[in-house]
Amino acid sequence: MTHFAEQALDALTKRGFSKARVQLTESEHHELAAEFGELSLLRTNHDTSISLLGIVDDKQGSVSINKCTHEALHDAVEDLWQVAQGSRPDPANDIAERQPKASFVAGAEVPDHDAMFERLSELLDHSRTQYPTLKMGGAIVTFNKRRSRFLNSNGVDFESRRGSYGMSLMFTAKDGKDTSSFNYTGAALAQLDRPLKDCANADTLMRQTTEQVRTRKVPAKFTGDLVITPESLSDFLGFLTQNISDVPMIAKTSLYHGKLGAKVASAKLSLDSRPRELIGGYAITGDGYPAEDTTLVDAGVLRSNLLSLYGARKTGLTRAATTGGCYVVEAGSTPRDALIGEVERGVLITRFSGGRPNDKGDFSGIAKNSYYIEGGEVRYPLSETMVSGNMAELLANITTVSRERVDFGFAVYPWVRATGIGIS
Amino acid sequence: MSLRDENLAAYGNRMSRYTELRLQKNTNLRISLLNGDVVANAKSADSGISARVFHDGVWGFSSRAEIDGDAITKTIDEASRNAELLAKYAPRSEIELPPARTKKESDFATKKARFSQAQMIAFLQAIDARIAERYPDLKSRSVTLADLDMEKRLYTSEGSDGYSNTTRSLIVVNMVTTNAAGQPVELRQVFGGRGQFEDVFSSPAALDDEIDALHAHLMKKREAVAPRAGVHDVILDSELAGILAHEAIGHTTEADLVREGSVAGDFLDQLVASPLVTMVDYAHTRDGETLPVPVYIDDEGVESRDAVLIENGVLKSFMHNKESSSLFGVNPTGNARAYQFFDEPLIRMRNTAILPGNDKLEDMIASIEDGYYLMWPSNGQADSTSEFMFGVTLGYEIKNGKLGRAITDTTIAGVAFDMLKTVSMVSDEMSWSCAGMCGKKQIIPVGMGGPSIKCRIHIGGQ
Incomplete structure (x- = not known):
């Protein structure tokens, strides 16, 4: 060979x-x-x-x-x-x-x-x-x-x-x-x-x-919290990671264009790409560099885009030391049950089935395999429940990150609470 | 040598058990222009041989990239060994696969001289230049060509013998502008379908009218309002009706998903939709027209036939491969398809459509006092409960029977077997598309079709 x-x-x-x-x-x-x-x-x-x-x-x-x-x-x-x-x-x-x-x-x-x-x-x-x-x-x-x-x-x-x-x-x-x-x-x-x-x-x-064989709808349309489980978190990080990549950055259509070093999310959110650490990762970037574990967002501040060599030369910005993926969200200090206990009214979302967010970050979709939360307690499994909001605002509205995380081998994610979500 | 000319029957004497031997080549071409720059210019060709062997109720599978005689022999032998090993460890209750023996050939390659990559890039650049010249208000534009040729040669131990070359050529035009608040507003449209580039696209100017319409919709979308969240009277235009047929009903009526627990398993021969609704997964042809993804013989060597899923509102049947048809006691429908040479055939849709009715679209719009006309989908997803969702990238308000303001991107959702009962009008025209890839362990091209339908549906929004 x-x-x-x-x-x-x-x-x-x-x-x-x-x-x-x-x-x-x-x-x-x-x-x-x-x-x-x-x-x-x-x-x-x-x-x-x-x-x-x-x-x-x-x-x-x-x-x-x-x-x-x-x-x-x-x-x-x-x-x-x-x-x-x-x-x-x-x-x-x-x-x-x-x-x-x-x-x-x-x-x-x-x-x-x-x-x-x-x-x-x-x-x-x-x-x-x-x-x-x-x-x-x-x-x-x-x-x-x-x-x-x-x-x-x-x-x-x-x-x-x-x-x-x-x-x-x-x-x-x-x-x-x-x-x-x-x-x-x-x-x-x-x-x-x-x-x-x-x-x-x-x-x-x-x-x-x-x-979840027997489900109910939410009692009424309301604005509340999402508790995003580790299984679903990638659906809510994808808007950020996609929009710090080549095409939107080159076209300058990304909300994150020019935001390197600026706050793009809640201070509770720190996000790395760790292709070398995770078994589901890779050793060499698509361009031909050794991949390096890289901090993308540190306490809400954008520290690295996800630009390839071409994207970097095209935009005049720095090439990322990772091709992306293998995302690791830093654990918080709040136990998961206490995080759920903070929620007055909201949804514990395990799977998001939704349309691709538009360039502004607006999204709406169905909360699948999910539960209604009221008074800090998980009440019952849901059906036909639509959640909607804006991806960039959701990241800015993260209030709590759990202490516990799930290691998928290709990603490591905690439970995350975000406020201000439309639920109907 | 063309795959058509490979003599796979020569390996029949190595097939001591039920065996499928498939030679396959997928050729992909992708060219993308972003604001005039060529940002992707790539070709790929993946080919190889696979064998699948059935023994004591379980399957052994093997594949190799090499396609010489030695590699084919090794592949059959390894698939046989895998089946024997698994059967020894965990035999399943014996299933009798229904026999099938047929011979079919289909070839959708162009008879014209092929364009070079340079000619294709020039074609795309001409489209891009026309967009740049005519719409200077755009913040960003992209033009992307995505071609896929899937060439297959199949031989089974039962003597089925098939050759197919199924082709697709798509051009995706994406436009981004900004609204009054300076926020990006995006709209894209896919052109093309079955066939190779030379047969699908005649000249860059031929797309002008449709690209004009795309731009006009985008300008209206700049001023779009958010739809009101909740259940509304809507008209789903044909593209959305097609994805509804595929996602909401189609997946729930794939026999493997029925075995997994899909609610459709409980509804056979029951009224699941308005009597206005008839839905079919066509094998290859409707009313003499060859459909977007024609399948004449499937990857188990079964002659493909139409599967009538819903007839006048009643759930009539499911889509099957050999194994599920045996378990359900029906004939296979020829829905077993694999995407790559190294993939096993799964139950996949082919050309799934809701059939047209007798209403005029303008009458349907006029019949709604306060609702929405939803035109273009993005992605979609189905569920075992028949709960579905689709993204909607283009739609308009309907006020007092007339189209109003454009609406922002949204998502629609519902429980299909409830929602279909609300269908009250079906237009008399239908259209087909094959822009999408369906994901189910493997991706694969599918055709979708439908008329416009009037129904009540849950819309996401403010």
Whole structure:
């Protein structure tokens, strides 16, 4: 594999590209899946992908294929030449500068198939015995192994080997003719060293789903609080992370344009991207730099955008040391139950099913698998409940962050309370 | 060599159990201009072989990127071993898969000379230049081309033999302006559909009228008012009726979701909608017209046929693969589809539509005293309870039977099997779209269609 990546880079420079980049990845995917509570599928996928990027006369293109033969490489290089030549010059197109050669290793090398069988069977048994009304529609355990070589014509030479397990669960409860909303959770795991029910809040969500076969609407339309659970927090952070990324920043349509160093959220919110720390992360950025754990928001102040090399050159701002994702929200000091106890009237939201917020951040959507809170207590599961507000204002109106957090392996999130939400 | 010419039947003697052997190539093209700059210019091609083997009620699956004889043999053998291993560990109650043997070919590749990447970029630049010239009031604009070709060659141990090349070419135009408060206001529209670029788009100027209309809507949206939160009389225009058919009803009537507990399982042969509502998941053709995502043979080798889901308001049937059809005691409908060569077939919709009625759109609008005309969707999501939501990016007030001010982006929601009973008018025209990707473990292109319908629905807002 190593040799082929070098051959690909050589072929690109010989073809005439002034700057070139190659990423070659060998991957193996092992999957054990259960449907409707029974093991149903054992899968093994093998793949090899090679991504080529070339710049000539400031014109850039990229081509990716999944064949590592000399004939396929030759065709891909010729194809890339046409793709890049057909583009338009942009001086912002570039590749990473020379850096020391490095190798990054994380996670297991080979899957433990016995553990995959045992842990998934254990979960299915737990679901059957503890939650007889729960229908486990899909339960999947995977092991993914990736070995990548990243080279560019400036002399970047990185190798990354990563192995990680994954868990994905989707379930519904049915009691007679009463049906719950579906619910799901998932995690990236370094090892299968504990029951899957104890990962990613799975057991709590399974129990709650069995409670949610009988639901009620909120008593009336009101303005109140959202207690955002770890399962749902990414829905409410996505507006911020998307709007500090390339396209809205380059187009200057982002609410956060020019806000570096300014307050963009409540002082209670601190948000990092930690691709190196989390097992579900990555070692090399898409541009060809070693990924670094990065603080995006510190006590409400925007500390880093999520700009790529291109975005940084286009805007004149600083390139982020992360490609994003792997978000970690700093824990607060308030116990979760005390956080809920603060809420006079609101919704404990576990899943947000809503339209994409507009550029202003306005949102509305359904609170799924969620509960009505009144007088500091969780009262009953909800149905047909719409929540609406503005994403930027919601982040500014965070009053409390819980002490407890859930580690999903690809993110770590607490419970968060925000005020001023329309609920109907 | 084209996938069409691969002799997969030659591997039939290695198939000792029920086996599907699928050779597949997905080719993606993406070009994006942001304010005139080329910010994406990428091609990708992913191809490989997969085998799926059924043994003692469980499945073994294997895939490889290589597609030579040795790799195909290894893939069949590994899928067989996986099935044997799983069956040894956890055999399931034996399910008899219904046999299927058919031979089908379909090819939606263009017969015209293919455009080069440079020609496509020039085409997009011409669209972009026309937008920049005619609408100087925009704060930002983008023009994006997204092409997908899915080429499949299938052979099953039962002798089914299929070749398909299903293509789609889309151009997405996005415009951003600012309102009086200086806040961004955005609107986007997707053009194109089934076919390759050369067959779908004739000239940049051919999109002028539709882009003019997009800009006119955006200018009205600058002055938009927030809708009033609550339940209102509305007209859902055809795009929204299509996503309603897909999300709200379609997903609940996929047999795997019925097995998982979807409420539709309790409603078979019952009235679930107004008698004005008939809904079908079409395999490939309606009234002689080839639909956006035509499927003639599915990835289990089953000849695809239409699935009538709701007929005159009564829930009639579900969409099936082989396994679910066996469990439900019905014939498979040919809904088993996989997105990539390394994916297993799942029950997926094809071309799902509410059928047109007899009303005129203008009469429908005139019939509403105080409500909304909702036109364009963004995303949507379904649920096992049939509770759905869609984002709405374009809509107008209706006051005293006339269209009024534009409304801001909002979300609509409801319980489908309740909401469909409120349908009181259905327009006599329908349209199709295939801009979306449906997500269900894998993503996959789907077609959606519908007329305009009048109903009562919950709108998010102030």
